Amino acid sequence: MKASIAVLPGDGIGPDVVAESIKVLHAVSDRFGHEFSLKTAEIGGGSIDKYGDPLPQKTVETCNDSDAILFGAVGGPKWDDPTNNVRPEDGILAIRKSLGLFANLRPVKVYPSLINSSPLKPEFLEGVDMLVLRELTGGLYFGKPKKRWNTSRGRRGVDTLKYTEREIERILRVGFELAMGRRKKLASVDKQNVLESSRLWREIAVEVSHEYPEVELEHILVDNAAMQLIRNPANFDVIVSENTFGDILTDEASVLAGSMGMLPSASLSTLPGSNRTKKVSLYEPIHGTAPDIAGKGIANPIGSILSTAMMLRLSFGMADEADSIESAVESVLSEGYRTADISADGGDVVGTTQMGDVIAGQI
Numbered sequence: 001m002k003a004s005i006a007v008l009p010g011d012g013i014g015p016d017v018v019a020e021s022i023k024v025l026h027a028v029s030d031r032f033g034h035e036f037s038l039k040t041a042e043i044g045g046g047s048i049d050k051y052g053d054p055l056p057q058k059t060v061e062t063c064n065d066s067d068a069i070l071f072g073a074v075g076g077p078k079w080d081d082p083t084n085n086v087r088p089e090d091g092i093l094a095i096r097k098s099l100g101l102f103a104n105l106r107p108v109k110v111y112p113s114l115i116n117s118s119p120l121k122p123e124f125l126e127g128v129d130m131l132v133l134r135e136l137t138g139g140l141y142f143g144k145p146k147k148r149w150n151t152s153r154g155r156r157g158v159d160t161l162k163y164t165e166r167e168i169e170r171i172l173r174v175g176f177e178l179a180m181g182r183r184k185k186l187a188s189v190d191k192q193n194v195l196e197s198s199r200l201w202r203e204i205a206v207e208v209s210h211e212y213p214e215v216e217l218e219h220i221l222v223d224n225a226a227m228q229l230i231r232n233p234a235n236f237d238v239i240v241s242e243n244t245f246g247d248i249l250t251d252e253a254s255v256l257a258g259s260m261g262m263l264p265s266a267s268l269s270t271l272p273g274s275n276r277t278k279k280v281s282l283y284e285p286i287h288g289t290a291p292d293i294a295g296k297g298i299a300n301p302i303g304s305i306l307s308t309a310m311m312l313r314l315s316f317g318m319a320d321e322a323d324s325i326e327s328a329v330e331s332v333l334s335e336g337y338r339t340a341d342i343s344a345d346g347g348d349v350v351g352t353t354q355m356g357d358v359i360a361g362q363i
Contacts, residue, residue, distance in 0.1 A: 001034045001316065001318075002034070003035070003036050003037070003067050003086050003316055004036075004037045004039065004068075005036055005038050005066055005067065005068050005311075006039050006041055006059075006062045006063045006066035006069045006070070007022065007038050007039065007040045007041070007069075008041055008043045008059065008063075008069060008070070008071045008093075009046045010042075010044040010045075010072040010074040010289070011045045011073060011074050011075055011076050011078050011088060011289045011294075012044070012075070012289025012290055012291045013072070013289060014044075014071075014072020014073040014162070014252075014288045014289060015072060015073065015286075016294065016297070016299045017299055017300070017303070018070060018071075018072040019221055019301075019305035019340070020069060020303045020352060020356030020360075021191050021305050021307070021308040021356075022038065022085075022247075022303065023306055023357070023360045024305050024325060024328075025308060025316075026310040026355065027092065027320050027360040027361075027363035028325065031361075032320070032324075032325070033311070033322050034318070034321070035127065037063075039057075039066060039200040039305045041058065041062040041093070042056055042058075042059055043055055043071065043074060043091040044073075044075065044089075044091050044092070045074060045075060045078060045079045045088035047059070047088075047091060048086060048088060049145070053084060053086070053088070054089075054090045054091030054094070055094045055095060058301065059091075059097065059238060059261045060095070062282060063095060064099075064280065067172075068280060068281055068283065068311050069095075069280060069281070069283065069317070070304075070308065070311065071092070071282055071284040072285075072304070073287065073288050073289040074089055074091055074289065075087075075088045075089055075288060075289050076088070076094050076294075077291060078348055093142070095282065096136055096137055096241045097137050099280055099282070100269040100270060101136055101267035101281065102135060102170065102171060102268075102269065103134075103136065103174045103270075104130040104135075104136040104265055104268075105131060105132075105133055105178075105267075105268065105310070106131070106133075106246075106253075106264045106274075106286055107130070107262060107263070107264065108128065108131070108233075108250070108253045108256055108257055108260075109128065109130075109221065109257065109309075109329050110128040110129070110257055111127045111334075112334075113259045113291060113330075113333045113334045113336075114273040114333060114345070116345035117258030117259070117338075117343075117344045117345065118256055118257070118258045119255060120255065120256065124232075124233065125232070125233070125234075125256060126234065126308075127234040128233045128256055129234075130233070130236040130237060130239060130242070130253070131182065131237070132172055132250050133171065133175045133239065133240040133247060134165075134246025134247065135171040135240075135243050136170060136243060137244050138162065138163050139163060139244055141243055142160045143161055144160055144163035144334070145160055147161050149150065149345055150220035150348055153329045158279045162197065162282040163200065165200070165204060168201050168204045169207075170171070172204060172208045173208055173271065174200075174240075174350070175188070175238055176208060176209070176211070179212070179215045179237060180214065180215060181238040182237050184237070185215070185216045185236075185237035186215050186218070186238050186239050187219060187236055187237075187240070188201070188202065188205045188218065189220055189221075189239060189242075189245050189246075190202050190221065190241075191217070191221055191222050192221070192240075192316065198242075198312060203217055204249065205217065206222070222241070222245045222249070225239070225241075225245075225249060229249065229265075230252075230255075233253070233256050238266050241341070245259075249288070250263065250308065252266075258342045258344075259300060259342050260287040261285065261300030261301075261302060261303050261339065261341050261342070263285065264283070264286070264309070264310055265284055265285070265286050265307060265310075266281060266282070266283050266307070266310045266314055267281060267282040267283070267284070269281065270312065277314075280313060281315050281317070283307040283308065283311040285306075285307055286303060287303060297352050297353060298339065298352060299339070299352045299357055300342065300352070300355070301356050302329055302339075302359075305325060305329060305359055306329060309323075309325035310334045317349075324341075324363050325363065327362075328360075328363050330363035331362050332358050332359050335348075336357055337350055337354075338350070339351070339352070339355055344351060361363070
């Protein structure tokens with residue numbers, strides 16, 4: 001099979017971890033006889049430095065002409081001045097919006113061999129295997145008005161949390177569909193005791209649930225969800241939330257897995273397996289650019305590598321190939337290989353490229 005992949009390494013450790021994903025892709029290609037055409041393009045802070053634009057038109061065209069996108073990370077202190085009109089993060093927000101990537105899937109799994117790498121007690125982590133579904137193109141990050149201004153009484157800023165019925169209904173429907181293929185439990189996260197948008201969210205969740213009588217629907221306030229992720233994480237199966245809540249909760253959930261460097265994600269414009277003919281999805285680790293360790297060869301590439309497995313499964317239907325990557329990761333971890341961020345329990349601490357080498361070597 002031939003497949004075209006747009007590679008957007010971005011900033012900080014993005015290029016470091018994406019390089020290891022490409023290494024693993026080559027190993028998959030060699031074993032299974034596929035041909036992956038990789039097209040690298042600019043995005044984020046480095047693109048601002050070169051072109052004054054975090055998402056050049058050439059990058060947009062490369063993404064549109066590809067079958068899937070493998071993304072690293074964007075941002076860093078160099079571009080963090082809050083008075084800047086253009087920011088690296090504008091690039092990834094724009095590509096999500098332009099491709100209609102509304103559904104962000106973030107699996108959270110605790111590997112038995114890493115159960116002592118988390119700061120939580122092992123008894124809280126047994127059996128943790130959840131999928132967090134984050135709405136990606138609405139809410140605070142995109143709502144208007146969104147601005148800062150000066151008044152006679154001082155500076156002011158406003159962001160708007162806005163959702164339409166269609167946006168809420170489609171992400172909830174994806175959540176129910178995913179739950180049907182798992183343990184048939186869906187936790188819908190909102191803040192309906194305070195926010196009108198959350199009251200609408202809960203109302204629509206109840207309406208959609210009537211079409212999925214086999215799925216147990218639980219409504220949970222976001223602050224309680226944050227607490228339960230620590231107190232009883234194994235109780236969760238599929239969690240669905242709006243954009244901001246999902247962003248925060250999945251960073252918290254990364255502690256369960258031992259490190260943010262372990263978590264992959266997929267951003268989809270439609271449910272996998274639908275009949276839509278053209279769908280370009282984006283795959284990325286959930287972590288940021290970690291500029292303090294960029295280029296030092298110590299970043300954990302597993303989140304990016306597992307994102308690559310998700311790409312093979314969801315965009316290309318390569319289930320066996322995805323399984324081979326995931327099995328290689330689990331095997332390498334069980335053998336004691338660790339990057340610095342997951343080395344609390346000891347083991348053989350290796351760098352970014354070495355971790356990529358041993359995983360690719362087991363494909």
